[in-house]
Amino acid sequence: MNRITLNGIIIRDKELGEKDKVIKIFTAEKGIISAIVRRGQSVKSGNGSIAQLLAYCRFSLFEGKGGFIVNEIEIKELFWGVRENLESLALAQYFCELCFSWVPDEETSPELLRLFLNTLYYLSYKKKSRTLLKAVFELRGCVLCGYMPDLLCCNKCRKFDSKGMIFFVRSGNLNCKDCVSIQKNSYGKVLSSGVLSALRHVVYSDADKIFSFSISEESEKQLGSICEEYINEHIGVNFKSLDFYKSLIQFSKLDTI
Ligand SMILES: [Zn+2]
Numbered sequence: 354m355n356r357i358t359l360n361g362i363i364i365r366d367k368e369l370g371e372k373d374k375v376i377k378i379f380t381a382e383k384g385i386i387s388a389i390v391r392r393g394q395s396v397k398s399g400n401g402s403i404a405q406l407l408a409y410c411r412f413s414l415f416e417g418k419g420g421f422i423v424n425e426i427e428i429k430e431l432f433w434g435v436r437e438n439l440e441s442l443a444l445a446q447y448f449c450e451l452c453f454s455w456v457p458d459e460e461t462s463p464e465l466l467r468l469f470l471n472t473l474y475y476l477s478y479k480k481k482s483r484t485l486l487k488a489v490f491e492l493r494g495c496v497l498c499g500y501m502p503d504l505l506c507c508n509k510c511r512k513f514d515s516k517g518m519i520f521f522v523r524s525g526n527l528n529c530k531d532c533v534s535i536q537k538n539s540y541g542k543v544l545s546s547g548v549l550s551a552l553r554h555v556v557y558s559d560a561d562k563i564f565s566f567s568i569s570e571e572s573e574k575q576l577g578s579i580c581e582e583y584i585n586e587h588i589g590v591n592f593k594s595l596d597f598y599k600s601l602i603q604f605s606k607l608d609t610i
Contacts, residue, residue: 355416356424359383362409362470364449376404376423377453378412381463385456388414388421407432407445409470430470434477440605441476443598444483448472448490450594451584455498465497467560475564484573486564488580492555493563500587501525504553507532517543520552522582542579547572552579 361380369375374390390404403410403426413425435441452469456462472490475481495501502525506513509532517530519541527549533541544552547568554566568576 354422356413357416358411358413359386360409360411360429361386362466362473363404363406364452366404366406374404379452379456379466379469380412380461381466382461384459384461385453386421388412388423390423403428406449407435407473430474432473432477434479435473440483440598440601443594443601444487445473445476447487447592447594447598450590450592451490451494451588454588454590455494462497464560465494468493468497468563471560471564481564482573484577485568488573488577489555489563491580491584492552495583495587496556500583502552502556502583503527504549504556509533514546514549516546518549519543520549520579522579522586525583525587542575544579545572545575548575548579551576555580 359378359380359382361378363376364379364385365377367375369389372392374392376388376390377385378388379385404423408426408428409430409432411427411429412423413427414421415424432445435445448469452465455465468490472486476483476486502520504520504527506527507515507518507529508526509528512529512531515529515531519528519530519533520526521528521541523540528541530543551566551568551572555563558565
């Protein structure tokens, strides 16, 4: 058996019989891989208990004909801030599901992995709101996986900016209101200038600057609903984890009344 070492984050874990566990690891080098963690195995790092969802680790793996078996795990980051908060954890589980739908088997996506880890970092250390992080991850993830909207200018008259630009989620195109009447097409979203510049930032900025923007609370809500709609339109999967996350938010709103 070959022995390889990889960095990656666990994005699914499932019990396998009474002793073992099968984990899915999102790695830069090999995309999403499956590996078996044997709990009875004598390994110095105590694999069974630390091989849990959202653990970012250095994995030493044996590669055999039937797949990977975990030999050793060295933890790099556990994102405790995410684990401590039920809403953040639910949101992170939704991000995991998105990774599965975006990354096909045997394909690598190191930029998406980087975005995922950065988003979890901001979520864990409470650097940005959950609404904003969700919107950035949804839209930038779509961009990285080939679903890129065209937000540069009106796609009819090429105007870069005018009041009340309209975004069409389905086509991913932008139009100015001189070219398109919103009444004629109910799918269009009239954008405030704050939301338009935030959308452009998320789509076009360098990876290391992606979270470096601020937005009003009102605009953040519109940004959030547009990005979620973009996912529904272009990915079209009914994510259970998203339903669960939303039900938690509803519940916490009720709780504060
Ligand atoms: Zn126009």
